[in-house]
Amino acid sequence: MSYRPEGLRTMDEADGAPAPASAPAGIGVRGWLRWAWRQLTSMRVALLLLMLLALAALPGAFFPQRPQDPAAVAAYYADNPGAAEWLERFGLFDVYGAPWFAAIYLLLFVSLVGCILPRTRAHVRALRAAPSRVPRRLGRFPVHATHTTTASAEEVARAVRRALGRRFRVAGTAEGISAERGYLRETGNIVFHLSLVGVLVALGAGQMLSYRGQAVVVEGRSFANALVDYDSFTPGTLVDTDDLEPFTVTLDELTSEFTWDAQARDFAADVTITRPDGESRSDTIRVNYPVTAAGANIYLAGNGYAPHLTVRDAEGEVAFSQPVPFLPEDDFYTSRGVVKVPDVSPGLEQLGFTGYLLPSAVVDEAGARSVHPQPNAPLVVLDVYTGDLGLDDGVPQNVYELDTEGMTPVTVGEEPATILIEPGQEVELPDGLGTVTFDSLPRFAALDLRYDPSLTVLLVSALLAMAGLSASLFAPRRRLWVKIGTDEDGRTVVEAAALARGDDPGLEPELERVMTAVRAAAPTSQEDT
Structure with missing residues (x-):
């Protein structure tokens, strides 16, 4: 039986075969392979694999992932060595690169393609086929009508065709006129599933070809699109970090606006982007409004202050x-930072500082605090340490954390030494360790660079999927037949019926619209039933 728009067959039946049943015994290897292929390309298996893929991605939300945060994975090993070993065996620290995740992904891809191709062939055959024959007895249909008119059969036929318009596929036969619509519903269904394949392809390509990195850039300084300039970098599987397209981003100025009660209104980073050939352009990065360079989007992910501090050792x-980025911790930009000074004169102990920057500082009996994000009265509050910073141990360190295990806090009497520095001020360190100068207060921008060539394909596929799903849900599937004959008096008798799959509130108005056109062909004599 050929495909018709009012009766959707399952994908298992797209080639005219019944839904796959259990494979009988004794069919041989070829028969078993055919049976397995039919099972894999059935819609129920495709839906099962889609749900399984969603479940397989869940561990990536609960456990740290090595490509995104290797430090968190190392910390998990330190805190849970036994559990971490088993998680590593199952690939749960790199879910999206695990073989079992790739197997589910590929099976889903094959299943969708195997579902779509036979269904597409059946749909193309249906589009080429003529509409169904006119039934012998139209009166047995729930929605039907008759009309007698003095208009000729040719006039009635022309009126019916005009009423059906381009929305129906119309065929005229000796029995009458047969019309069908609803192929858009199946077309939308196929487009939806093809778009899902496009989404899968785009996601897979994105995992292999994209990269993402973060960098902190201080006003007046530049960032180059090279691995050494990133603070963190996550490459795709096929990304060669030595072959990144070169360009530089110079942060000219970062401006911010706040209300009187410290609510942020706007952030803007004025940058200059320079290509290797020397061509440059000025642009502005705002929150949710990135700029593009070499196919990558550059976002403004954060900002803060980077006080320029100069430390002189005991030898002067x-x-x-250099400027030191201090990371904001509250709405008033109370910012925490670390200064590591390993390059002291020979024979002297290394210095370390940890403390806060207060943009609008107020110092009273309760201590020092900031009351507004703007730098109205900047103040740096630092605790001082001496000893071994641990930079020569070969273990990577967080630049925003001070490892005090091999260091000793500097004290004044029995209390830890705390120094307060204002811009332009130089403060002597206790015990003749040297001096610290607060030279200036530039700002920094935290830039997030994302390169993903699959985003266009992903966007187009998602839009097509929505369009296809809408068509498959809302496009009506209808058949309409019209018989044209004559009675004993030579008048033209028109009999019409319409059919839809399921409830269709628009079916009766559709038939009435056709009959109205028939009546208008010769309105002087009409008799309806």
């Missing part, structure tokens, strides 16, 4: 002089 030599 400059041991450290």
Whole structure:
């Protein structure tokens, strides 16, 4: 039986075969393979694999993933060595790169393609086939009508065709006129499933070809699209980190606006993007409004202050002089930072500082605090440590954390030494350790760079999936037949019926619209039943 729009067969039946049943015994290897293929390409298996893929992705939300956060994985090993070993065996620290996840992904891809191809062939055959024959007895249909008119059969036929318009596929036969619509519903269904394949392809390509990195850039300084300039970098499987397209981003100025009660209103990073050939352009990055460079989107992920501090050791030599990003911890931009000074004069102990930057500082009996994010009265509050910073141990360190295991806090009497520095001020360190100068207060921008060539395919596939799903849900599937004959008096007798699959409130108005056109062909004499 050929495909018709009002009767959707399952994908298992798309080639005219019945839904797959249990494979009988004794069918041989070829028969078993055919049976397995039919099972894999059935819609129920495709839905099962889709649900299984969603479940398989859940561990990635509960356990740290090595490609995104290797430090968190190392910490998990330290805290739970036994459980971490088993999680590693099952690939739960890299779910999306695990063989079992790839197997589910590929099976789903094959299942969808195997479902779609036979269904598409059947749909194409149905589009080429003529509408169904006119039934012998139209009166047995629930929705039917008759009309007698003085218009000729040719006039009635022309009126019916005009009423049906382009929305129906119309065929004229000796029995009458047969019309069908609803192929858009199946077309939408096929487009929806093809779009799902497009989404799967885009996601897979994105995992292999995309990369993402974060970098902190201080005003007046530049960031280059090279691995050494990233603070963190997550490459795709096929990304060659030595072959990143070069460009530089210079942060010219970062501006911010706050209300009187410290509510953020706007952040803007004015940047200059320079290509290797020397061509440059100025642009502005705002929250949720990235700029594009070499096919990558650059987002403004955060901002803060980076006080420029100069540290001189006990010999008076400059041991450290550069801006230090302090990370905001509250709405008033109370920011925490660390200064590590390993390059002191020979024979002297290394220095470490940890403390806070207060943009609008107020110091009273309760201590020092910031009352507004803008730098109205900046103040840096630091605790001082001496000893071994541990930078020569070969173990990576967080630049925003100070490892005090091999260090000793500097004290004044029995209390830890705390120094307060304002811009332009130089403060001597206790015990003749040197001095610290607060030179200036530039700002920094935390940039998030994302390169993903599959985003266009993903967007188009998602839009097509929505369009296809809407068509498959809302496009009506209808048949309509019209018989044209004559009675004893030579008048033209028109008999019509319509059929839809399921409840269709628009079916009767559709038939009435056709009959109205028939009546208009010769309105002077009409008799309806």
